[in-house]
Amino acid sequence: MSQIAADVGLIMFLSIPLLLIIGVPISVSMGVGSVLAMLTVFNFDRVAITAAQRTFTGINSFSLLAIPFFVLAGVVMNNGGIAQRLINFAKSLIGFIPGALAQTNVVANMLFGAISGSGVAAAAAIGSAIGPQEKAEGYKPSFSAAANIASAPSGMLIPPSNIFIIYSLASGGTSVAALFVAGYIPGILWGLSCMVVAYYFAKKLGYRSERLPGLGEQLRVFVEAIPALLLIFIIVGGIISGVFTPTEASCIAVVYAMALSLVYRSIKISQIPGFLLDASKTTGMIIFMIGVSSIMAWIMAYAKIPGYIAESLLGITHSPIAILLMMNVIMLMLGCVMDPTPAVLIFAPIFLPVALSLGVDIVHFGVIMVFNLSIGTITPPVGPILFTGCKIAGLKIEDVFKPLLPYFAALVVVLMAVTYLPALSLWLPRAAGLMN
Numbered sequence: 001m002s003q004i005a006a007d008v009g010l011i012m013f014l015s016i017p018l019l020l021i022i023g024v025p026i027s028v029s030m031g032v033g034s035v036l037a038m039l040t041v042f043n044f045d046r047v048a049i050t051a052a053q054r055t056f057t058g059i060n061s062f063s064l065l066a067i068p069f070f071v072l073a074g075v076v077m078n079n080g081g082i083a084q085r086l087i088n089f090a091k092s093l094i095g096f097i098p099g100a101l102a103q104t105n106v107v108a109n110m111l112f113g114a115i116s117g118s119g120v121a122a123a124a125a126i127g128s129a130i131g132p133q134e135k136a137e138g139y140k141p142s143f144s145a146a147a148n149i150a151s152a153p154s155g156m157l158i159p160p161s162n163i164f165i166i167y168s169l170a171s172g173g174t175s176v177a178a179l180f181v182a183g184y185i186p187g188i189l190w191g192l193s194c195m196v197v198a199y200y201f202a203k204k205l206g207y208r209s210e211r212l213p214g215l216g217e218q219l220r221v222f223v224e225a226i227p228a229l230l231l232i233f234i235i236v237g238g239i240i241s242g243v244f245t246p247t248e249a250s251c252i253a254v255v256y257a258m259a260l261s262l263v264y265r266s267i268k269i270s271q272i273p274g275f276l277l278d279a280s281k282t283t284g285m286i287i288f289m290i291g292v293s294s295i296m297a298w299i300m301a302y303a304k305i306p307g308y309i310a311e312s313l314l315g316i317t318h319s320p321i322a323i324l325l326m327m328n329v330i331m332l333m334l335g336c337v338m339d340p341t342p343a344v345l346i347f348a349p350i351f352l353p354v355a356l357s358l359g360v361d362i363v364h365f366g367v368i369m370v371f372n373l374s375i376g377t378i379t380p381p382v383g384p385i386l387f388t389g390c391k392i393a394g395l396k397i398e399d400v401f402k403p404l405l406p407y408f409a410a411l412v413v414v415l416m417a418v419t420y421l422p423a424l425s426l427w428l429p430r431a432a433g434l435m436n
Helices: 003-021 026-039 044-059 062-079 082-094 100-116 119-136 141-156 162-170 176-182 184-205 215-241 246-264 269-302 305-316 320-337 340-357 362-376 384-393 397-420 423-431
Strands: none
Touching: 003 026, 003 269, 003 305, 026 044, 026 269, 026 340, 044 269, 062 082, 062 100, 062 119, 062 162, 062 246, 062 269, 082 100, 082 119, 082 215, 082 246, 100 119, 100 141, 100 184, 100 215, 119 141, 119 384, 141 184, 141 362, 141 384, 141 397, 162 176, 162 269, 162 340, 162 362, 176 184, 176 215, 176 246, 176 362, 176 423, 184 362, 184 397, 184 423, 215 246, 269 305, 269 340, 305 320, 305 340, 320 340, 320 362, 320 397, 340 362, 362 397, 362 423, 384 397, 397 423
16 A cells, blocks of 8 residues: 555545544545545645536536436425325235234335435335324334334435435446346345334234225325325336436425325415525435545546555455455444435445445446445434434334344345345346347
């Protein structure tokens, strides 16, 4: 390793954790740490100019325009009465399974995530709506909260997904449409694994199934859910068919969600400024993080740190199975302490060259990375979905963590399948003609 790489790596990987420990926000910590690392190589004037240029270049992407609109669509859906209709539809489909309300929670999270693209929004909206019903039926609060928390991240894999858009940027322009479609089967497997765990413990705890509704009732619930479900087909179908881009699809999602919520009379015109403010705050954090991550990526590339890391991994072994396993372990640990957005922006440029050298497809690796980091959203100490689900349920993390352990085990099994069976990620986008 060169002296420049050693100096840059030492400054960066000491300063950023230290700043995080004393309570500095992660985006500011990344920016400050990157600038300090640059000062070991260049004078202040060049650092200031380069940092500003890299920040602007990092966010100057048409694809990133999809993020604020998908965020806004999620905010509208979270307040627009869509969650309850999805819950009713899910219950009509799988209410006959033991632990019916927990199973309904899982399926509703998958559906809501497929519309909003946000695991946090799914955990909040579906958990708030179905939690009181589960309590009335005598479900243990920790059991209900664990099912809600564990299944919510499935929406980060099932399109639309903001994190796939960020991976597309970090990987140099991978097709967003291919990434979206590649996430379907892994996302569904995520939900199914949660259903299996919920079924086992529901049987063990003696939770009953619901009465299967009649055909007329099922038809009524389905008709009520059609407008919400239609959004999935409009967004993903339009992207796959080439009718519109992911950015245009995000705008359509906002207009459709707003119109649907107004038809349902679940929101008022006076609430719209508040929705815009909420979406702006979230978008601002994401975009700022992308900008400062670009500074970090630039100085790391200048110091050739990704290349040295790749050489180190390949120096241990040339076995694709072993290296992918090591990267999975590292990304699982990173997910425990980092939000998916900065983790993708920082580590995709580091791990991707190694994966490509092993013959791993760039879309497949994106799914592996997002799956790993999605598990991190439900693990302490910083899991945003874990905290959201606990807050909605009125529980402490320690109350929920033990019931979550079987879900973690099931999800790791699915992760291994997704890692070592590329067809689970690549079959659909290839069948749709989105990749060779």
